Amino acid sequence: MALTPLSGTLGKKRAAHLLRRACFGATLTQVDEFASLTAQEAIGRLFMTDIPEPPLPVDPLTGQEWVVSGTTDANSEGFELEQYFLRWHIGQMLSAGISNEQSLAYAFRERLVVFMHTHFTTKKSVVNSSRALYFQNALFRFYAFDKEDRLVPGDPELVIPDRILVKSFKGLTKKICLDNAMLVFLDGRLNVKGSPNENYARELMELYSIGRGLEGTLPEAEFQGDYINYTEEDVQQAARVLSGFNTDDSFLSVDVDTNLPRGVIKGGGGSHDNGIKTFSTRMGGATIQPDITLQPNGQPNEESMIDEVDQLIEMIYAQPETARNIARKIYRFFIYHEINAGIQSGVIQDIADVFTANDFKLQPTLETLLTSREFYEAGDGVDDDSFGGIIKSPLDMVVGFMRSFGVQAPDYTTDLEGFYSFTGSLLGSVDVQGMDYYEPFEVAGYSAYHQFPLFNRAWITTNYLTNRYNFIRQHLTMETPMELGEVNALEFVQTHIPNATAANARALVIALAGYFLPMSENLTFDANATNEITVERLNFFMNAFLFSPQIDPDPEASWTFRWQNGVDTEVISNQLTNLLNAMLQSPEYQLM
Structure with missing residues (x-):
């Protein structure tokens, strides 16, 4: 079985579906534009190759970047710099300062950065370095669009030829092993010969690569330390391979492939276990050993140690279950959380085969x-x-709202404080809705992406749902200052909905539902018709729109008169605000 290409143009429902899941959401105009495209044309637009790299985060205290040049006593405190980095990244998700033509591709790339962050998890409180967090974020961005490989220029003085870097998720897995943030987060810097620390090796196996298999379908372990796809012995041997690396707090050790900082070897290589590593039959009884041609003096060095890491990742990716495990991660992030045996042998295997x-x-x-x-x-x-x-995750909820309504962040270059105030407010909203960004509760990451069987249902509790509704209410009323993203309902409808549609109350409800609610095709108020949204739900929106409070003997006719004649604009604005509040605070809007 293979994945089945979708034929024909997307239409509005599919276009909105794609842009919610791939780009955090889109304006009504962008949805309409993508509705006329085929799926292949749409994806070509999202994988646009000429989008710019983000500007560097800037410390408002100095007016200068700090992630590349480093910090001085003039900079803000470390915890403040972490916040500026996170607020900066929210701005990238919003495509702040990016042209309309590039906005969706830019947001899609950031969506993939978030996907990689949920997979290769990091906690800011453990890493405790805004620079390390930034460079890991940049590493994800480097590998997000990986179809085109990268030319790595050689060094003519050393007679080193140019070569081609094959960019891939496997390549990212190799690089993350030496990433400064990861070396801190999972104690890789503490892993030395004679006193191995297995934390990273264990999570590399369980979370980042081969995994333990599909939950609920696993056979009984055959022996103690048997994890079905790998064993405790494999964790121990992998830890030996990964021994002897340290963080580079100066961030001056740069990877030649990515041009990004990475860790260094500890003690000139003397902390590395230079022996032969023998893996279990789960790994085909493979062995990893130093390449003696890379060790002219017989001692481990940077080149030989990195070569062993390459061997380790190649060995793991040679196991078919690794592709299936990552396919499940992709499926759950972009499609659905539940995977049964049929989906495992069908769609998951198809994704793994393509991968x-x-x-x-x-x-x-x-x-x-x-x-x-x-x-x-x-x-x-x-x-x-x-x-x-x-x-929707809290990020999808908050960023998606702003993208759907076309809310622009203050200009990053001319109003840095306004930009950070705006994105900081959004970051706070994400937090109170249950996602402390870059601070997942578990080492495995945010539970919504991995915790069987609850998965994304973890986003919804009584408090979290209340805070979602409060977020909508605050941004659709006068309770929030304009600079923090308030939406003017009247201006929004005037700009995006055709006048004839807006003048008809029922047509307006159906039109807005078609953009904001995922199940919204062929809607009608006919009680005898088969609707994706029940007539009762449509009438609920109508009641909030025209009957709460009821101020007219014939509310629909009065609405049409006001709209067509441009009278009682305050009443019109209030009614539209009530309609959007009802629709966006509905359970349906929490889904994508």
């Missing part, structure tokens, strides 16, 4: 997936896994 056939590149895999019928209709055997099958 493997493309040398573990993420971009060709997503190009195939996001242009497939399976992305839009999900898998056979589950009833609620297509449109509206994922509960």
